[in-house]
Amino acid sequence: MLAGRDDGAKVAAELHARLQKMDLIAAVTSQTKEVHSVVNKLGKSVEKAFVPDVCAATRDVKFDEATLNGVIAQHLFHTGKFRVGELFVQEAGVPGGEALKEPFTALHEILAQIHARNLAPALAWADAHRKELSARDERGAEAFEFQLHRLQFLHTLQQHGAVAALVYARAHFTRFQASALADIRRLMGCLCWVRRPMASPYADLMAPGHWDAAAREFARQCCGLLGQSCESPLLVAAAAGSVALPTLLKMAAVMAAQGQDLRTGEQLPMELELGREFVFHSVFACPVSREQSTPENPPMLLPCGHALAKQSLLKIAKNSGRPFKCPYCPMEATPGVCRHIFFPDAQ
Ligand SMILES: [Zn+2]
Incomplete structure (x- = not known):
């Protein structure tokens, strides 16, 4: 026992000496110094880059709370956040919550299926709504349906082989011969490369991006039929606001220097260009x-x-x-x- 204690003391002394030799404290301090100065600089850059007070660019608009709550609820349903939306409708007492949710339920169910590589519900939807879709945009509706069938053909080819894909093509491509002959020819070419599709001249047709494109186009067609914009209006408004904010703040500062107030004027003193993504239709x-x-x-x-x-x-x-x-x-x-x-x- 005693010998052990002596050994222990010896090891501790040796360790202490070694640690002192390594000068760990100085090393740690110099390293943290570096971190501290970087953190300091970051804080200053953030302060410089962001304007903490954006009130100068807000206008004194009295929002109708009920309308705003309706818009928020609609945004939540539009973006597929159904449970949050339901809770919001309940807590904020939004009238007609069920009616706000209903149009987006089928849309998001079908979108989820497309993302899970199941096109059957989207194809059934396109088939059931062919007349209404054609009435809005005949060529667009046909191109959309062909886009789905093309993807289903390629999926069948990859999952079940050339014979199953050929059967699918015979059943569904006849209708599109006039509008998409060149595309159909390319798809038939894929049948020869069923074992090595990625080494074929048709590899571009197999890109996973086609599934996202189909989902986007389905959402666009479905929202169009519902009379809804493809993007949530609240999201678009917030995005447009964040794009306009720096200019508005500058404008507010210039006006303040001239003794004017941006917040009370009836109109903005100049037009704000927001970029093409915010241009929907001309008036x-x-x-x-x-x-x-x-x-x-x-x-x-x-x-x-x-x-x-x-x-x-x-x-x-x-x-x-x-x-x-x-x-x-x-x-x-x-x-x-x-x-x-x-x-x-x-x-
Ligand atoms: Zn004139």
């Missing part, structure tokens, strides 16, 4: 009345090249055929020489 808004054009109040082109809504034009001309001055340039015109403009993509 014509009359620069005078600020109203969106309608078939009864269409955009009219003045000989000078400026455009107004018909009602604004008639108002300026005092409902007469007499000459009037364009509100944007010194040129004169009469209502008779103004032309109705058609914007093919505008609503």
Whole structure:
């Protein structure tokens, strides 16, 4: 026992001496110093990069809480978060929660099946809704159905071999001969490469990205039929807000320096470009009345090249055929020489 204790003391002393020789404390301190300075720098960079107070860019809009709750509930159902959505509807007392959820239930069930490599429900849905889909966009609907059948053909080829794939092609491709002949020929070429599809000239057809593309297109077609946008409107609004925020903050600072307040003005002092992903459809808004054009109040082109809504034009001309001055340039015109403009993509 005693000898052991002596040994122990000896080992401890030796260890102590060795540790001192290694100068561990100095090494650890110098390492943590480095970490500390990096963490410090990070904190400063974050402070510099983010504006902690974004209130300067918010406008004093009184939100209708019930509408906002409805939009949040719809967002949760739209993005497939059904349990959270149900709980939110219950706790926030959103009226008509079931009706908000219902359209998205089938959509997400079928999407989950596509992601699990089962196209049967999507094909059945496309078959059942062929008429409505065609009425919206005949070519698009046909291309969508062919996209699903093409994927099912390739899946059958990979899972069950060439004979099963050929049987599938015979049963389903005839309808698409006029619109997708070149594609069908390529798919038939795949039958010769069933053992080594990835070494074939058709390897691109086997890419897993085709499943995601089919899911996206299914969601687009389904949302279109439901009268819903493909992306959740709340998500789009939040994304657009975050894109616009830096410019809005700059604008607020410039206006504040001139004694103006961004939050109280009726309109933004300049237009904000958000980028193409936020452009959904074009509208014509009359620069005078600020109203969106309608078939009864269409955009009219003045000989000078400026455009107004018909009602604004008639108002300026005092409902007469007499000459009037364009509100944007010194040129004169009469209502008779103004032309109705058609914007093919505008609503
Ligand atoms: Zn003009």
